[in-house]
Amino acid sequence: MMDDNKQFKPLKLYFTVEQGDFIRAGEASSKIKKVLSQLGFPGSLIRRVAIAAYEAEMNIVIHSWGGELEAEIGPEHVTIVARDRGPGISDIALAMEEGYSTAPDKVREMGFGAGMGLPNIQNCATEFIIESGEGRGTVLRILIAVKE
Amino acid sequence: MAAYFHSVTLEKEKCMGCTNCIKRCPTEAIRVREGKAKIIDERCIDCGECIRVCHNHAKRALTDPLEIIKAYPYPVALPAPTLYSQFSHKFKVDQIIQGLLNLGFFRVWEVARGAEIATQVLVKYLENHALPKPVISAACPAVLRLIQVRYPELLEHVIPIESPMEISARLAKKELEEEGYPVEQVGVFFISPCAAKVTSVKNPLGVKKSQVDGVIAISDIYGPLLAQLASTASVSIQPRASGAGIGWAVTGGESRLLPFTQTLSVDGIANVVRVLDDIAMGKLKEVDFIEGLACMGGCVGGPLTIENSYLSKTRIQNLSKKYGMSYLEVAPEFAFSEFFWTEKIEPCSVLVLDEDLALAMQKLETLDEIHKALPGLDCGSCGAPTCRALAEDIVRGLAVEIDCIFKLREKVTDLAERMVELSSKLPPSIGKPR
Incomplete structure (x- = not known):
């Protein structure tokens, strides 16, 4: 997985994402979306990447102590890697359930934290891996193929 | 595809070449060229924002009498x-x-x-x-x-x-x-x-x-x-x-x-x-x-x-x-x-930098580099609405870096400094070799 076409130099984008910064939240994924539009990718791919990147970015803002978002764009697929510094997910299977959320009330009042983040990413992704555990950072690896 | 028809057009003689309309256009469809606004047909959506914002009433809609x-x-x-x-x-x-x-x-x-x-x-x-x-x-x-x-x-x-x-x-x-x-x-x-x-x-x-x-x-x-x-x-x-x-x-x-x-x-x-x-x-x-x-x-x-x-x-x-x-x-x-549409509406993205993905990627990287080097004031003096739009025009081959008046000034300063430096140089037949 995540092995890019050898002859093709993929384009890499990198963003840092701050914890709790709701003002800038969404800027990284918005930038990724714009780049894909400028590169001429089909709408269906742009939509899936935009949604997955946005959910991953919001997860860092809402649930983590800060982290980063990386996008690697190749002709066959786009990969998004979201890394944060913790606190980690103790039960990944539970986190993947629709409607399950650990978001604090304050965040829910803002309209976030509906427990759909990870399931939404799953729906958009061709391949999706979560590496996490209690007390360490979380890494989301999302691969989205151009061909649906 | 048939030539684009647009209702929104420019009355050239009334246009002063200011930057009001280029700034207001939601699709960045206007550039000022040779002192006049120019509408890029593929981008214009006929929203009429430029008609409203133009003090000189140089923008109008073509309608029937x-x-x-x-x-x-x-x-x-x-x-x-x-x-x-x-x-x-x-x-x-x-x-x-x-x-x-x-x-x-x-x-x-x-x-x-x-x-x-x-x-x-x-x-x-x-x-x-x-x-x-x-x-x-x-x-x-x-x-x-x-x-x-x-x-x-x-x-x-x-x-x-x-x-x-x-x-x-x-x-x-x-x-x-x-x-x-x-x-x-x-x-x-x-x-x-x-x-x-x-x-x-x-x-x-x-x-x-x-x-x-x-x-x-x-x-x-x-x-x-x-x-x-x-x-x-x-x-x-x-x-x-x-x-x-x-x-x-x-x-x-x-x-x-x-x-x-x-x-x-x-x-x-x-x-x-x-x-x-x-x-x-x-x-x-x-x-x-x-x-x-x-x-x-x-x-x-x-x-x-x-x-x-x-x-x-x-x-x-x-x-x-x-x-x-x-x-x-x-x-x-x-x-x-x-009463339904019979024709599918084809996407017509004006954002795409190049049909070829590899070339588009190259252009995007160049675009980012050019953009970083521009002053970021979005002043519009180059005729494009933002520095980013100018950088885009440059990679599309529609503009050059010294369209930016700040870049031009930098070039002139460099050149002037170089001339001063050269003027102090003397041939060894007249002065000491340095």
């Missing part, structure tokens, strides 16, 4: 409901209709009636089809074009039914044909608050050919019609549209007729852009229906209107109350099978 109706023995007026809001409340809708007849129209077919039918078709369509949420209204032609050029991935959210104007044109022609008038002698003319409607008649989206034969600006018919109104006080014509159809002229007029609890009514093209951005990021999924209108206040704020749009809005709301919200027009059975 009133005289065009003489070309047809049986001209039919299709007044947009906005027309009713342009005159004092003491002039009633029946007087306005009579005024149009006095101006030479053979018949008046109110577009508000078409709006009532469009609403019924729309509701039925959504009962039978599951579109991705939120579904987006196709009512505003500028917003539809905006989606086509900037958000092609959202085209599948758009409800593919014909506009009230098209529906009215078809039904008006059908009505006269059934009464025995030769259809080729019937000309149907939309009385428009909107520049984008002109484009949607000449270059329709969703239908192969528009049934409308010409578009007359409200601003052009206003004077002649006002002159007629005084003499129409004693007429009595039964208007055939309800307050529901008339209400389409203002923001929210379409949404409130729909059986949804979560609707958004958004007006002003910049606000529509913000909402479309959100939808594109997968947000607003809880919303059922979005009505996005390019003009503030809705069609009453159109660039071809005369009256203050806030007053117009109040008048439309009063008319809606007066005529009531139950439909006077019942959609004919064939409406539910015929």
Whole structure:
């Protein structure tokens, strides 16, 4: 997985994402979306990447102590890697359930934290891996193929 | 593809080459070149923002003159409901209709009636089809074009039914044909608050050919019609549209007729852009229906209107109350099978840097480098709306770096310093070698 076409130099984008910064939240994924539009990718791919990147970015803002978002764009697929510094997910299977959320009330009042983040990413992704555990950072690896 | 027709055009002699319009354009479709604004056809969505913002009135919409109706023995007026809001409340809708007849129209077919039918078709369509949420209204032609050029991935959210104007044109022609008038002698003319409607008649989206034969600006018919109104006080014509159809002229007029609890009514093209951005990021999924209108206040704020749009809005709301919200027009059975788009709207993204992905990627990297080196003031002196837009123009081969006056100044300074340095150098035959 995540092995890019050898002859093709993929384009890499990198963003840092701050914890709790709701003002800038969404800027990284918005930038990724714009780049894909400028590169001429089909709408269906742009939509899936935009949604997955946005959910991953919001997860860092809402649930983590800060982290980063990386996008690697190749002709066959786009990969998004979201890394944060913790606190980690103790039960990944539970986190993947629709409607399950650990978001604090304050965040829910803002309209976030509906427990759909990870399931939404799953729906958009061709391949999706979560590496996490209690007390360490979380890494989301999302691969989205151009061909649906 | 056929050459682009645009309603919004430039009157060169009036243009001062300032930067007001380039800054305001939602699709960055204008550049200043050789002291004049230049509209990039592929990007223009005919929203009319530049018409509104130009102090010199150098931007205008190409519409048909009133005289065009003489070309047809049986001209039919299709007044947009906005027309009713342009005159004092003491002039009633029946007087306005009579005024149009006095101006030479053979018949008046109110577009508000078409709006009532469009609403019924729309509701039925959504009962039978599951579109991705939120579904987006196709009512505003500028917003539809905006989606086509900037958000092609959202085209599948758009409800593919014909506009009230098209529906009215078809039904008006059908009505006269059934009464025995030769259809080729019937000309149907939309009385428009909107520049984008002109484009949607000449270059329709969703239908192969528009049934409308010409578009007359409200601003052009206003004077002649006002002159007629005084003499129409004693007429009595039964208007055939309800307050529901008339209400389409203002923001929210379409949404409130729909059986949804979560609707958004958004007006002003910049606000529509913000909402479309959100939808594109997968947000607003809880919303059922979005009505996005390019003009503030809705069609009453159109660039071809005369009256203050806030007053117009109040008048439309009063008319809606007066005529009531139950439909006077019942959609004919064939409406539910015929009033749909027959043509797929092809995405027409103007953002793509190159058809070839590898080249596009290279250009994007160069673009980022150029952008970083520009001052970031977005001053517009280069003729592009932002530094980013200039960088884009440069990688597309449409501009060069020293179009930026700051870059030019840097170059001149470098050159001047180099000349000073050279002037202090002496050949060894005269001075000491250094």
